[in-house]
Amino acid sequence: MREGLQRVPSRPTLVKNKAGSDTESGDENVLISVTDDKVAGTHL
Secondary structure: OHHHHHHHHHHHHHHHHHHHOHHHHHHHHHHHHHHHHHHHHHHO
8 A cells, every 4th residue: 555655646756857848748647647547446
């Protein structure tokens, strides 16, 4: 459970850091969406 909670905030942090690049931001967004779904499913 702790791993899932830690992973959720970890992903968004990377996005904010790479927010400077539009191209990278789009790529990261897709990966986050997939990870978010898997984490959410596990959390539920």
